[in-house]
Amino acid sequence: MQASHRKILIDALSIPTAPFAEHAVIDYIREFCKCRRGLTLTKDQNGNLLVRYRQGSGPVKHPVCFTAHLDHPGFVAERMMDAKTLRARWRGGVHRAYFTDGKVRFWVGQRTVRGVIKSVRVRGRGGDARVETADITVRSPLPPGTVGMWDLPEPKIGSRFIRARDCDDMAGVAGMLCCLDQLCRYKPGGEGYFLFTRAEEVGFIGAMAACRAGTIPKKCVVIAVETSSELPSARIGDGPVLRVGDRSSIYTPAATAFCRTVADALAKRTKSFTYQRKLMDGGTCEAAAYCDFGYQATGICLALGNYHNMGIERKKIAAEYVSTRDFENLVKWFIALVKSGNSYSLHNAEFRARLQKLEKQFAKLLKDTRSPTQV
Ligand SMILES: [Zn+2]
The missing domain is CATH 2.40.30 (Elongation Factor Tu (Ef-tu); domain 3)
Known part of the structure; x- marks a missing residue:
């Protein structure tokens, strides 16, 4: 992992936070944006933070808006x-x-x-x-x-795992900050929004307030970034997970399809990039709330061990953990998504094209409605 990303990750995972008491993380993000050119930071009336990245002059029809929550139980x-x-x-x-x-x-x-x-x-x-x-x-x-x-040990980045008090959702926050760091360094054309919400752990309170306040521009494709309990079908280390839905609902199909298309293209270019596409129904995530408020929304998460510090092996409080490689691939995926903002379509264009090709191929056969005895 790059030294700058390692530092962002350790910094973020070391900051104390709790629902409605996220001020230390908020201060950190303010400082982070101050030291980097090309970012606009705004705070909405509920204390959620929105960072905007913009390079190039052409309009971006549907820029991505990543969201992660600032609190942990x-x-x-x-x-x-x-x-x-x-x-x-x-x-x-x-x-x-x-x-x-x-x-x-x-x-x-x-x-x-x-x-x-x-x-x-x-x-x-x-x-x-x-x-x-x-x-x-x-x-x-x-x-x-x-x-x-x-009272758990300080965060550690190992070759296989990142262990910390609060991977949920500081690993998500750090992933977005690493993406911003990379964007500010190389300045690719594109537009991206990064929303940091408060009080998710008691029921998406900050996210819903952001929807009501219009904090997220309506043109955005919202991507909720989370950690979610590992499942037998979604293992830690098998890649960041594109969530088609959660325990409560299914996310916007076009938004999920867009993330998938970008991931497939990235996997072709970068051998080390892997991802999974799953229904993570262990819990409900902010994406469900964004969909409910009328946004085109989906979710990307890291499979998480020891969810909410409930240690599985010893049944005692323990550090949460995610895969180091999953985290690195998460950041690569975010950058690719920001650069692809102009290829988002409200309809799953690729799927539609595939269907139309099949329709054409079999049109003649379908028109022939005679039974074999009539032929
Ligand atoms: Zn949580």
Whole structure:
């Protein structure tokens, strides 16, 4: 992996974040754009960030708009119950059993404060019980609003895997930033939008607000970038996944077809590029919300291990992981998509052409409606 991409990835995966408490990642993206020429950054009324890349003069009819979310399941400090006990709000989907004696880390400026979960308060019962707050023994008092995450090792990029607290969705965010970095270096012609949304983990709150506010230009093909739990049919390491849909819905066929056509062309040019095309029905992703709001939308994801830090092997909190090669191919695919903005068609042109060829080929036979005995 290129040194600049390695740095972006490690930086992004090291920043603390939680639903509605994404300010540190937002600051990082602001800084990132400041150091690079040719990018326009805007913040919508809900705090979502939109970065635009534009080179060349011709119009781009349907530019791509990649979107990734800035949050990951986590804690936000509420108040000190006594000198050593912090009550923190929890937001995100993690099973209650994983909280028992859980080790947590809070970020106060450059300093981190460690803590251990004493007890949790839940809403609902049995398998539906959702943790709402946790009382955490901490070494020193913490101010309200401090962000906390599971106390896991710092991110690591290995030859096979990238391991971190929050691949979901900081690997997606980093993939988009690596694409922007590359675009700013080589300045190919094209137009691309990069939306960074807030509070996905509690139900696409930032994404829906972006739709209502008109943050994404209507002409865009929206591509939601995610990590999604590995499936028997979509393995980590077999390439980034083009999602035809999720647990809730099917995405826009033309948008999915466009990503596929671009990927097939890229695979022809670049031997190391592989991708998969699957229904990832382990969860629902923001693409479903974009489709619901009338956008042409689809999704691309990285197959993820230890989804939401729920370690599969030891049934304990663990680092999430994705494939290093999948990540590198994801970035290549993004760049190719930005450059191909002008080839998007609301109809699957390639498929239609193939059908028309068959129609022509068999037209004579179809016209002949006599039965064999009449011949
Ligand atoms: Zn998630």
